[in-house]
Amino acid sequence: MMRSVPELLAPAGSLEKLKMAINYGADAVYLGGQKYGLRSAADNFTSWELKEAVEFAHARSALVYVVLNSFLHDQDFSGIESFIRELEDYGVDAVIVSDLGMVSLISSLSSISIHLSTQASCLSSYGAEFWKKMGITRVILGREASIEEAKKIKEKTGLEVEMFIHGSMCMSYSGHCVISNYTQGRDSNRGGCAHSCRFEYTLTSEKDNQTVTATTFMSSKDLEGVALIPQFAEAGIDSIKVEGRMKSIHYAGAVPKVYSQALKEYHDHKEIDLDFIKWADRELSKISHRSYHDGNLVSKAGEKSIFSERENEESDYVIVGQVLEIAEQKYLAIQVRTGFKLGDNLEIVSFSSRENLEFQVNEICDLQKNLCDKANPGTVVLIPWLANVERFNLIRMRKKA
Numbered sequence: 245m246m247r248s249v250p251e252l253l254a255p256a257g258s259l260e261k262l263k264m265a266i267n268y269g270a271d272a273v274y275l276g277g278q279k280y281g282l283r284s285a286a287d288n289f290t291s292w293e294l295k296e297a298v299e300f301a302h303a304r305s306a307l308v309y310v311v312l313n314s315f316l317h318d319q320d321f322s323g324i325e326s327f328i329r330e331l332e333d334y335g336v337d338a339v340i341v342s343d344l345g346m347v348s349l350i351s352s353l354s355s356i357s358i359h360l361s362t363q364a365s366c367l368s369s370y371g372a373e374f375w376k377k378m379g380i381t382r383v384i385l386g387r388e389a390s391i392e393e394a395k396k397i398k399e400k401t402g403l404e405v406e407m408f409i410h411g412s413m414c415m416s417y418s419g420h421c422v423i424s425n426y427t428q429g430r431d432s433n434r435g436g437c438a439h440s441c442r443f444e445y446t447l448t449s450e451k452d453n454q455t456v457t458a459t460t461f462m463s464s465k466d467l468e469g470v471a472l473i474p475q476f477a478e479a480g481i482d483s484i485k486v487e488g489r490m491k492s493i494h495y496a497g498a499v500p501k502v503y504s505q506a507l508k509e510y511h512d513h514k515e516i517d518l519d520f521i522k523w524a525d526r527e528l529s530k531i532s533h534r535s536y537h538d539g540n541l542v543s544k545a546g547e548k549s550i551f552s553e554r555e556n557e558e559s560d561y562v563i564v565g566q567v568l569e570i571a572e573q574k575y576l577a578i579q580v581r582t583g584f585k586l587g588d589n590l591e592i593v594s595f596s597s598r599e600n601l602e603f604q605v606n607e608i609c610d611l612q613k614n615l616c617d618k619a620n621p622g623t624v625v626l627i628p629w630l631a632n633v634e635r636f637n638l639i640r641m642r643k644k645a
């Protein structure tokens with residue numbers, strides 16, 4: 245499909261996160277089933293969840309892609325025929341594959357679209373041309389490719405091209421790393437990456453026997469590309485992808501919101517101006533993240549894309565809950581995740597408007613309409629109705645010192 249702006253593709257680590265991403269503007273989501281994917285610790289989808297995911301997405305004109313991109317041994321292919329048939333029955337829009345044998349098998353079994361996973365590290369038009377002959381319709385380029393290189397690959401091959409625009413980076417060629425295997429016994433190419441590159445290591449120089457401690461020389465900053473949206477669009481990139489199936493519910497909603505607003509901004513004004521970038525920076529800083537960097541998108545990532553000292557993912561904000569029900573002009577029912585109390589300042593994260601709604605809590609009731617002075621985690625409480633709030637909006641609060 246020809247689009248005037250790229251598709252926004254968001255991670256769906258669970259059914260709840262899938263709904264969050266689509267409600268906040270994702271055009272498509274990617275998710276894993278119980279087998280064959282690269283995130284064994286994510287809440288991978290059961291059959292009935294997959295079915296519900298596709299129904300939910302399609303009812304909102306969003307697409308669903310299923311990852312089958314683990315490095316596979318013969319025994320791992322067991323059951324794949326019936327799984328592919330299931331995906332077809334549910335109406336899944338594409339599968340994401342890295343193994344040539346899997347590509348060949350799926351092509352022989354089904355007409356489902358096949359996207360080449362970033363895990364295949366395709367970085368050239370020569371590689372892309374080969375995969376096209378194998379039946380691939382879209383190539384998800386390795387994170388080492390620049391937008392300029394992606395543009396040429398698209399022009400030469402005519403394939404759909406997808407690129408990462410946001411999320412954690414890998415210091416290795418898109419996952420081709422075995423540090424996690426040997427230090428933690430967890431296979432990074434079969435769904436078990438322990439993010440060993442984030443750990444602190446001691447580096448000893450043989451030359452002068454100098455020891456440097458607590459260095460994080462393999463820990464990459466996070467990718468962020470809001471300001472590059474015009475370049476993606478003008479290069480004809482078909483899909484921009486957010487990493488992070490294992491990230492929080494806050495991330496699942498708030499990151500797609502920023503990028504869907506950025507795409508809208510570019511669509512309407514043909515530019516992303518400084519005011520918009522400042523707004524996006526503010527919004528993205530509210531979500532847990534490491535320092536941001538633009539990776540290889542414009543020029544080769546180097547020293548500046550790696551931390552000089554240890555840095556954890558941090559955020560000053562916490563999700564306090566979600567709007568469960570709305571009684572017009574009366575109250576909002578809130579599913580509480582983190583406790584809040586009278587006098588707290590909360591922020592309702594809007595689905596479609598750039599601006600969020602900030603307010604002070606001046607009344608809390610339980611479901612029997614008894615007044616309370618606080619809302620406890622795991623409960624549902626009522627607060628007074630507010631205009632322009634939608635069902636399932638996220639509510640967040642600045643963390644208390």
Ligand code: SF4
Pocket residue numbers: 413414415416419420421422423424432437438439440441442
């Ligand atoms: S340990 Fe780090 S570099 Fe290795 S695969 Fe995992 S994220 Fe990538």
